[in-house]
Each structure stands twice: as structure tokens, then as C-alpha cells.
Amino acid sequence: MSAPSTASAPQAKLNPNGAGAAAVLAAGIGSFLVAAFAILADKAPSIKSLMNFYKPTGPLSGVTTCAIVVWLAVWALLHWRWSSRNVEIGRVTAAAFILLFLGLLLTFPPIADLL
Amino acid sequence: MEITVRGLWTMIHGIGFGALYLMACSGALVEFYRRYRSPLGPEIEVEDERFLRIYLAAMAVLAWLTVLTGAYIIYPWYRAVPPPGTASLAAFPQRLLMSNPSTAAWHSIGMEWKEHIAWLVPISITMAAVVFSQYRRSLRIHPELRAAVLGFVWASLFAAGIAGFFGAMLNKNAPVAGGPTIHIVPEEQK
Numbered sequence: 001m002s003a004p005s006t007a008s009a010p011q012a013k014l015n016p017n018g019a020g021a022a023a024v025l026a027a028g029i030g031s032f033l034v035a036a037f038a039i040l041a042d043k044a045p046s047i048k049s050l051m052n053f054y055k056p057t058g059p060l061s062g063v064t065t066c067a068i069v070v071w072l073a074v075w076a077l078l079h080w081r082w083s084s085r086n087v088e089i090g091r092v093t094a095a096a097f098i099l100l101f102l103g104l105l106l107t108f109p110p111i112a113d114l115l
Numbered sequence: 116m117e118i119t120v121r122g123l124w125t126m127i128h129g130i131g132f133g134a135l136y137l138m139a140c141s142g143a144l145v146e147f148y149r150r151y152r153s154p155l156g157p158e159i160e161v162e163d164e165r166f167l168r169i170y171l172a173a174m175a176v177l178a179w180l181t182v183l184t185g186a187y188i189i190y191p192w193y194r195a196v197p198p199p200g201t202a203s204l205a206a207f208p209q210r211l212l213m214s215n216p217s218t219a220a221w222h223s224i225g226m227e228w229k230e231h232i233a234w235l236v237p238i239s240i241t242m243a244a245v246v247f248s249q250y251r252r253s254l255r256i257h258p259e260l261r262a263a264v265l266g267f268v269w270a271s272l273f274a275a276g277i278a279g280f281f282g283a284m285l286n287k288n289a290p291v292a293g294g295p296t297i298h299i300v301p302e303e304q305k
Binding site: 015017019020021023024026027030031034035038054056057058060061063064067068071089090093096097100103104107108109110 | 182186187190191194223224227228230231232234235238239241242245246249250253256257259260262263264266267270273274
């Protein structure tokens, strides 16, 4: 998928990349937040009890609900700001991939336990 | 031939939703490569694009069903605490795994990783489905966006693979079972 860009300026103006960029960056943030909230709940007993939204599921219910709610809120906000314009997509996708990578890495318990 | 209610839900979660997602994910990746391998390739037909749009939306539904049934139906059975004096831990999979040093890591690494990494799947594939739905055939003129969508679909395959692998291994070492029994085929007369 490393094909050279075929987007011409008029085409890109008619179909800006902002909405897509907002979705991609928000997904990166959401992925990172799942790991971040899980680590916070694991390290701080007060946060752990706060995250206990549904007792049978335990803190996992709060960790994932918070991550999903923030992900959707960030997505809505970025969409509102970017949907009608072109953004620097290279930097946005780089940031999204870094966040996604951190999310994947930090969900791995032996790595999360090092923090 | 019979199955317990908990066993049936575990099967629906793991095979009905999870394994189907894994298979669908491979299909989606093939479709992406087939359609966009060359920027100079033939124009994608409307029907073809509609198919992939519905396919990705169905994958997103599958991914959400997998994590929601996992977290809110099966996980409570998995992590249930046995009452004091319980002799057999067979109905308490987490405690059963942790009671033996040779199986404890299936919980402390396997389940701990699975229960969190699995949530990256619906996030990634929902994004992919929405972006594809928004841009449709014009995704061809946005190679960076296309690459980002593809990257997240790959990540979702990886995360679903991890969750699926540990799900299968956990269920092998300490199955989530119990509850009422469903008789699929009546007992055979000897």
C-alpha cells in the first residue's frame, strides 16, 4: 500500500482528508487509552475501585467504558474541527500508529508491570 | 450429547463471533490489496465497493459482539469467587488456574493481556468501516489514509489473534462451564 499519491489538488479539495484523519487519530488515541486506563486501575487502588462500574465484570468494565467514551468524544471533536479541510495526513497517521503501537505494547502485562 | 449454558455462551463468543472475525479479517485484507494494489488499476465498481462497505460494517458488529459477550457474559463466570470452604474449583476458572503455579501464568499473562488487547479490535475495525464508508472509491486518491486504514486492520487481526489464542488456551486449561445443561441429543439406550 505504498503507492504514490494520485490525488490531484482539485480532487483533494473536493474530498478533504480531514474526516478520515480524525477517525484514524481518534482510533490511535482510543487504543492507547485502553492500555493507559488499565495500567492506572492496576497501579492505583482508588482508581481501581472507581472503575468498578459493573461488579461482576470488575474494573475491566470501567477501564473499557472510559476508553470507549473518550475515544468517541475525541473522534467527534476532531471530526468537527477537521472534516471540511485537508490536514497533514502523514503526521496524523504517524501519531496514530505510535499510539496504536503503545496500546498494543502496554496491554502486555510483563511490560505494563515495569511501569 | 449435552452442553452447559456457560459452555454454549463460551462457544458463541469464541467460535461464533471471535473465530468468524479472524476469518473475515483475512478476507478484508485480501480485498483491500486486490482493490488498491495499483493506483492505475481499473475503477472499482459500485457493487464491489458496496460489498466491502457492508463486509467491514459486519466485521465491526462481530468485533463488538465478541468483546461485549466476553466482558459482560463470560468474564463474570471466569472471575467468580468461590464461597469459603469450596472443595472443587472447577466452576471457578480464574481461581483454578491461580491455584497451581504451573497454570497461574495463563491467568496473569494470558487473561490479563486478552481482556485488554481485545478492545483494540472493535476500535480499529469501526474506524476502518467508517472511513471506508465515508470515502468509498475516493480512498484511491488518499493513499496515506488507505495505508492507515490497512495498518489498523492488520493491528486488529493481530489483537484478535492474541485474544483468540489465549481464549482457546484458557478454555483448555480451565473451561468456563456450569449452569443448566442443554440436551442436544437424548441419551442413547445401551
